[in-house]
Amino acid sequence: MSHGNKNRKRLGATAALAVLVPLALAACSGSDEDGGGDASAAVDSLTVLDYYNDEPAKTQIGDMLSACGTSIGVAKVDHQSVPGPTLIQKVLQQASSKTMPDVLMLDNPDIQQIAATGALAPLSDFGLxxxxxxxxxxxxxxxQDKLYALQPGANTIAIYYNKDILSAAGVEPPKTWDELKTAAKKLTKGSQYGFAFNATADYEGAWQFLPPMWTNGGDETQLKSPQVAQALQLWKDLVDSGSASKSVINWSQADVNDQFIAKKAAMMLNGPWQTPNLVKAKINYGVVPFPVNQAGQTSTAPLGGEAWTVPLTSSEAKMKKAAELVACMNTDENQLKRAKEGGIVPTKLALADKYKAENPTMVGFVEPVANARSRTGKLGDKWPDQAKIIYTGMQQVLTGQAAPADAMAKAGAS
Structure with missing residues (x-):
């Protein structure tokens, strides 16, 4: 999401973002309102845009932003939240009308794409x-070797399992793909499936496919490889055997968690932001990394989470204060506070031990987050295009429209 991904679609933004380049430059040479080019001018208010429109996150983030505003001497922080799927579209509209927010939150795989347009200020400009x-x-x-955002907390995905259900069935948490298939089959009975995951035709579905793909040595730059086909076969085997529901093609990560809480799934692939709900539901669960296919492989999962950026605007004074707000949202105290509230993990490595000690339910995610792989690490701002091929190919396999060996080639040509 980054929390995993909130099911966001780019709404054609990949092509449309090109318009931001001249618009961002225009914003920099705009009026002298709110101080203009005077970096020392007084700043009374800042606007912030994010997609935390669901409770309790909206209130939690709003309170933290307000407190940070007070600490940096800004009387009002105008916190604006929009639904996840509309954020990028909103940014485009604001850029065209020269009304970009002073602080912009982005899902981490979107940062490079927006930075490439010239719409963001490098944080080094403000000493961060x-x-x-x-x-x-x-x-x-x-x-391009410049830092554009700071991310207070991170998440990834791993296997949750119901300890009571597995114990009663005499099943150990799986460490290999074969063990996952065997365990899922044994745990499937009545209305209970052995394993649940999200395989929707969107970026959230692509995010959930990355653990089997990456763990098996598959790569987003070589989607037609046997390693990727084997990962697709794993998803297909789980569904075809009845160990996972055919509804996985429609289930969001929230739906998957609902199945797990209702004990209609003995295991699930999901992220730490679900932990507060599991604790509230009194589910006796454990967490293990996604299994490997063969000995010698390393379990690898994607990095999720949101980051704070400073858009280029006409006011140097506001940009400077915006950077102070971004820094405040990333203090040790606020990283720990947000992690506890949101079921995520602090991104500052020095906080890991303290966090594990204070939040034992999150222990299973601290190390995976520290080693999580960025989705844009190899493709940069081209990641969204490749992600679409991934989730399209995955859906074609699960709906019987393509064989695992041919799916990615077919998806890329569509």
Whole structure:
């Protein structure tokens, strides 16, 4: 999401973002309102745009932004939230009308795409850096060797399992793909499936396919490889055997979690933001990394989470204060607070031990997040295009329209 992904679609933004380049430059040479080119001018208010439009996150983030505003001497922080699927479209509209927010939150795989347009200010302009942060968030926020965002918390995905159900069935948490298939089959009975995952035709579905693809040595730059086909076969085998529901092609990650809480799934692939709900539902669960296919492989999962950026605007004074707000949202205290509230993991490596000690239910995600892989690490701003091929090919396999060996080639040609 980044929390995994909130099911967001780019709404044709990949092509449309090209218009931001001249617009961003125009914004920089705009009027002298709110101080214009005077970086020392007084700033009374800042506008912030994000997609935290669901509770309790909206209120939690709003309160933190307000507190940060007070700490940096800004009387009012205008917190604006829009639904996830409309964020990029909103940014395009604001750029064209020269009304970009002073602070913009972005899902981490979107940062490079927006930075490439020239719409964001490098954080080094304000003396900010990402020293001490986990490598994944830094890689996602870096474009052409410049840092454009700071990410307070991160997440990834792993296998949750119901300890009571597995114990009663005499099943151990799986460490290999074969063990996953065997366990899922044994745990499937009545209305209970052995395993649940999200395989929707969107970026959330692509995000959930990355653990089997990456763990097996598959790569987003070579989607026609046998390693990727084997990962597609794993998803197909789980559904064809009845160990996973055919409805996975329609289930969001929230739907998957609902199945797990209702004990209609003994295991699921999901992220740490679900933990507060699992604790509330009193589910006795454990967490293990996604299984490997063969000995010697390393379980690899994608990096999720949102980051804070400073858009280029006509007011140097506001941009300077916006950078102070971004820094405040990333203090040790606020990283720990947001992680606890949102079921995520702090991105500052030095906070890991303290976080694990204070939040034992999150222990299973601290190390995976530290080693999580950025989705834009190899493709940069081209990631969204390749993600579409991934989820299209995955859907074609699960709906019987293509064989695993041919699906990605077919999806790329469509």
């Amino acid at each position: 850096n990402a020293d001490g942060f986990a490598k994944g968030p830094v890689a996602a926020a870096t474009y």
